[in-house]
Amino acid sequence: MNELPQQLANGLILGAMYGLIAIGYTMVYGIVQLINFAHGEIFMVGGFGALTVYLALPPGMSLMAALPLMLIGGIAVSVLVGVAAERFAYRPLRGAPRLAPLITAIGLSIALQQAVWKWYPDAKKARVFPQFKGDAFDILGATVQRGDLFVVVAAPICMIALGFFVSKTRSGRAMQATAQDRDTAALMGIDTNRIIVLAFAIGAAFAGVAAVAYGLRTGEVQFRMGFIMGLKAFTAAVLGGIGNIYGAMLGGIVLGIAEALATAYVEFIPGMTQFGGGAWKDVWAFVLLILVLLLRPQGLLGERVADRA
């Protein structure tokens, strides 16, 4: 059996999830040049937000009907935590040397993990997330689960909406201006504080969507899930060119497909048998990242920026 279509589909779905999270890294970096390492945890709390909504709904309700509400719950919790992080952790450090907010982000990430671990009921182990019942679909020789269709539909919608927002609306253009030069944008009458909050909020909302997708796909949410996913999404953002929203999605998909193909095919390259399989997929993903950065330091879609003083 030819497993290539299956592996491509797996990579695409996983990559779209990485991409949705990567948007948060890339937008925040584009505007305040901060790598928000707590973003993985903002993704994680979104998953718990959605789960909370599901548990609060009447038990007989179908998942299809519950999904919009869960999505709203997940996004709301993610945005709330993301905006609060900006307001209380990052804004006071706006003028500080760059390392200070970076370390704050790492601290915040640990704090959020521990808070969920400590206070969310039964979160000390994985919590079961609802999943769609019914058989998988066969699409072009690949088996795709019902739950995975969610991210297949949600990711393009989110990207189109974001593209429209950034290029066509007043706030979106203000955001572009702030990304180009915050001081000049402020002089032109743009409320840059509001734009920064907006960037955090949009990134967090996308993370909330990704968290619902993750829950539907794996059937569980747990307090540590943000770490690996956050790291991968950050890699995707860098791969695609940090600061570029389309680059984040492209980087995510490239990364997801690279992982799937590395698991499946590296071991068939002569002499590489022991470097193949699931155990080495992360290594290959990072080899790819290093290669891309060697050849194109700005990432796949990144623009070469002169160092701003």
Next chain:
Amino acid sequence: MRHRSLLILTTAVAAGALTLSACGSRGEDKSGDGSKATVVIGLDAPLTGELSALGQGIKNSADLAVKNANKQNEVDGVTFELRPLDDKALPNAGQQNATKLAGDKEVLGIVGPLNSGVAQSMQQVAQSNGVTLISPANTTPDLTQGKNWKKNDRKRQFSTYFRTATTDEVQGAFDGQYAYEKMKAKTAYVIDDQKTYGVGLASSFKDQFTKLGGKIVGTEHVSPDDRDFKAVVAKAKSANPDLVFYGGEYPASGPLSQQLKDGGLDAPLMGGDGMYSADYIELNKKAQGDYASSVGKPVEQLPSAKKFIEDYKAAGYKDRYEAYGGSTYDATWAIIQAVKQVVADNNGKLPDDARKKVVDAMNKVSFDGVTGKVAFDKYGDTTNTMITAYQVDNKQWKARFSAEFEKFDKS
């Protein structure tokens, strides 16, 4: 600049010294009331985190053993106390816990840990402090017999380490035999999680399965933190095995099993005692038909375990006793019996070198426990090699087959 770094250095050194001295003084100022000596039994298990279902079962079962010993005055003049510590399934946390417990001279034995990888970091600490360490769950053969056990060059590694769970040499071989002879599987796809336990179990399974004539149609390694196994699933599916064997624990194997079946592979997943947990079925909507082996006979079937189950229910613990309840009770009881022997040999009083004497007594312990006869061989392994195969049926683990597995080539 130089001044500042000096200041930081000094502060750090001072803080470190203070912490150390604080550690040193602990436990010195406690004095018994004279009439009853206190013996502390330490416990190390993952009480939080993904494996906490198993860890809490271990803690509660040890607690039950200690309470029963105190209630029936098992050792005259001695009150037992349990001191549970959380290792989060991390080797370095286990090592810290072992150090902390060994630093208190009232601690005469430690029950735990759950993970073989954690045990590796605790054994040396226990050994150098001469304190008994007994695990209800470690199954990696290396822990007792050294890493050359496969070449039949077996040597006891630590005189202070014991266990009431039988080894993966026995368990993996049992799984291999069960798969080939009882399940009639001819081909198997083997996946492990790269941890000490998972790799050892998978390799013992492979050896026995191929020895009997079965064929391994593929092997794969995953990370225990992964929850997305779709790429591995696609590979396993094209190999089309009769059975997938997983060396590892339920937090990963639950999603793995579900994704295997979602991906269209019509073969059961089989694993070892690390998979035998009620949480496995909870995390996996397609667990029906999967297999797991576990050490000992099902506690529910043993007449000797009836009292344990009743007591456990009566004590009203929040969590189930899970896979290691019985073996934990026995491990704790073994320490209590060793202490009893030591006290009896010393005219009813706890001797000064109690730790060493308890270790010696452990080697000679023999009693009928929850899981059967409890005694240890010359490596510190349990002499009870009973293994049971379970299958998920209607959202419950059902015992299918139990047997004493003969240890091969063992002199």
